[in-house]
Amino acid sequence: MSTALTFLELTPPSRTVRVEFDGQPLDLPLGANLAAALMVAGVHTLRKTPVSGAPRGAFCMMGACFDCLVDIDGVTRQACMQQVTEGLVIRRTKTAGQNDAS
Amino acid sequence: MMQVDLIVIGAGPAGMAGARLAADAGLTVAILDEQHRAGGQIYRDVDIVASARGDILGKDYTDGLHLTRALAHDNIRHIAGATVWIIEEGTRVGYLQAGGAHVVTGKRILIATGALERPMPLPGWTLPGVMTAGAGQILLKQSGVLPAQAVLVGAGPLLYLIASQMVRAGHPPLALIETQTRAHSLRAARHLPNALRGWRYLVKGLSMIRTLRQAGVQRFTAASEIAVEGEGRAEAVSFTVSGKRHRLICQTVLLHHGVVPNTQMARALDIPHHWDAAQHCFVPKRDDWGRSPQTSVFLAGDGTGISGAKAAALEGQIAALDIATDLGAMAADQRDAQAAILRRAKSVELAARPFLDAAYPPFAGALAPADDTIICRCEEVRAGDIRACATLGCTGPNQTKAFSRAGMGPCQGRYCGLTVTELLAQANGKTYDETGAYRVRAPIKPVTLGELSKMTTQTNESERHD
Ligand code: FES
Numbered sequence: 001m002s003t004a005l006t007f008l009e010l011t012p013p014s015r016t017v018r019v020e021f022d023g024q025p026l027d028l029p030l031g032a033n034l035a036a037a038l039m040v041a042g043v044h045t046l047r048k049t050p051v052s053g054a055p056r057g058a059f060c061m062m063g064a065c066f067d068c069l070v071d072i073d074g075v076t077r078q079a080c081m082q083q084v085t086e087g088l089v090i091r092r093t094k095t096a097g098q099n100d101a102s
Numbered sequence: 103m104m105q106v107d108l109i110v111i112g113a114g115p116a117g118m119a120g121a122r123l124a125a126d127a128g129l130t131v132a133i134l135d136e137q138h139r140a141g142g143q144i145y146r147d148v149d150i151v152a153s154a155r156g157d158i159l160g161k162d163y164t165d166g167l168h169l170t171r172a173l174a175h176d177n178i179r180h181i182a183g184a185t186v187w188i189i190e191e192g193t194r195v196g197y198l199q200a201g202g203a204h205v206v207t208g209k210r211i212l213i214a215t216g217a218l219e220r221p222m223p224l225p226g227w228t229l230p231g232v233m234t235a236g237a238g239q240i241l242l243k244q245s246g247v248l249p250a251q252a253v254l255v256g257a258g259p260l261l262y263l264i265a266s267q268m269v270r271a272g273h274p275p276l277a278l279i280e281t282q283t284r285a286h287s288l289r290a291a292r293h294l295p296n297a298l299r300g301w302r303y304l305v306k307g308l309s310m311i312r313t314l315r316q317a318g319v320q321r322f323t324a325a326s327e328i329a330v331e332g333e334g335r336a337e338a339v340s341f342t343v344s345g346k347r348h349r350l351i352c353q354t355v356l357l358h359h360g361v362v363p364n365t366q367m368a369r370a371l372d373i374p375h376h377w378d379a380a381q382h383c384f385v386p387k388r389d390d391w392g393r394s395p396q397t398s399v400f401l402a403g404d405g406t407g408i409s410g411a412k413a414a415a416l417e418g419q420i421a422a423l424d425i426a427t428d429l430g431a432m433a434a435d436q437r438d439a440q441a442a443i444l445r446r447a448k449s450v451e452l453a454a455r456p457f458l459d460a461a462y463p464p465f466a467g468a469l470a471p472a473d474d475t476i477i478c479r480c481e482e483v484r485a486g487d488i489r490a491c492a493t494l495g496c497t498g499p500n501q502t503k504a505f506s507r508a509g510m511g512p513c514q515g516r517y518c519g520l521t522v523t524e525l526l527a528q529a530n531g532k533t534y535d536e537t538g539a540y541r542v543r544a545p546i547k548p549v550t551l552g553e554l555s556k557m558t559t560q561t562n563e564s565e566r567h568d
Pocket of ligand 1: 035057058059060061062063064065066067068069078079080081
């Protein structure tokens with residue numbers, strides 16, 4: 001994570017909720033797109049690839065590339081297809097099994 | 103199980119316009135879409151965003167409100183957040199929604215699944231911080247989020263569009279690194295007389311370029327040997343223009359060299375495809391109404407060839423006319439009279455297309471990447487691996503899949519399919535049609551066993567929609 005502002009929000013969120021990403025608490029806008037909210041919060045690497053361990057972040061933002069896979073409550077999900085809700089527990093996936101996501 | 107006359111897959115312009123016309127003709131319609139709100143990628147979240155950022159995104163975006171609002175019709179059921187994973191016998195559609203699996207049956211299906219960004223394999227394109235320009239647009243539309251230090255790379259009107267929106271939002275990109283050359287403009291010039299019928303597109307393009315110039319955004323053209331550099335994330339883009347090497351420091355790289363039909367669903371249905379040389383991609387076989395060789399399945403919009411949002415909506419309506427006639431809801435002469443008007447409008451929308459296709463072709467360096475460039479993002483397969491497969495005698499993508507694992511990951515070949523076809527065609531000296539494409543099988547999107555076990559198959563009378 002970096003502190004430099006890589007992404008800017010045009011309008012500040014009206015309400016944020018507490019979530020956890022890899023054990024770290026984050027306050028993200030309620031109802032926001034999870035991948036976008038994580039980017040604004042300075043999370044650039046959403047996962048490491050199962051093949052070489054290379055870092056990846058969201059690429060297509062439309063549910064097609066599967067580079068934004070994260071683990072939410074034990075299920076592999078596409079962060080770009082999720083909305084932020086209170087108390088989400090998000091972890092970097094260990095592997096990205098091909099039959100393990102939706 | 104829900105039963106309707108028409109199932110529309112995809113709530114973008116083609117799907118929404120088709121659904122409304124069918125509903126007006128008296129058909130019951132279920133429109134399924136993966137996103138939480140209707141609009142497709144082009145009008146993403148327009149219902150809630152138009153008032154907040156309509157001035158930045160422009161009228162071409164807020165125009166989508168007409169289509170999303172038209173879904174409010176007694177005959178239309180919009181099923182949001184639904185991921186279609188299987189289509190059976192051209193009439194049964196299985197989808198996942200909120201962690202459960204459901205089935206809807208329809209007499210006809212209209213596939214309107216739109217476009218994907220053309221894959222743009224470059225050195226470093228897998229680094230965090232590199233996204234498609236379409237992703238940049240989605241961030242801006244849906245979330246009001248802008249990259250602070252962005253460089254835009256590639257070719258085409260979408261690059262100018264997002265760049266000028268960033269200017270209006272007060273955060274212009276650092277630079278545009280464009281790949282089209284003078285030779286391309288000269289070749290495009292012969293399409294100009296015809297393109298003048300679509301003069302609105304040309305005027306819009308020029309005004310976007312003017313916006314960029316006035317904002318002092320740096321533009322490089324005819325760039326080649328483009329690479330994204332960085333340790334663990336994108337930090338710079340290097341490239342060559344007129345023999346001179348440049349390097350721009352940045353934090354975000356947005357890639358775009360055109361969009362291509364998302365043919366995943368049509369492929370899963372074994373609808374034949376052929377290569378469209380002008381658009382440099384595969385397109386599904388369908389007749390003038392959008393009807394596929396599988397007679398219960400119709401196709402409309404950018405998923406059948408790239409023609410833009412306005413033409414997509416017209417295509418959706420043209421398909422809906424034939425579907426209504428097919429199901430006895432509309433007389434054939436009435437269909438033909440309405441279709442004639444829609445087809446005329448569509449030909450105006452398409453007039454500028456050949457000019458744009460010729461002026462902004464795909465980046466040659468990404469069609470023939472160096473051996474060590476990753477082409478399959480999921481399985482990290484490199485261009486050289488595919489070329490080695492060709493040497494071993496592989497003629498088509500389904501063979502290289504077994505040898506190299508390219509296309510075996512969760513994206514199911516969406517972002518490597520065209521590249522693998524391209525590399526094999528080049529290496530084997532074969533045409534794209536001879537080389538072919540990945541076979542697609544259900545699940546069209548990955549499904550968990552847990553979700554399937556929650557399948558709701560019981561016929562629920564209260565869900566009947568007729
Ligand atoms: S960013 Fe591509 S699937 Fe989420």
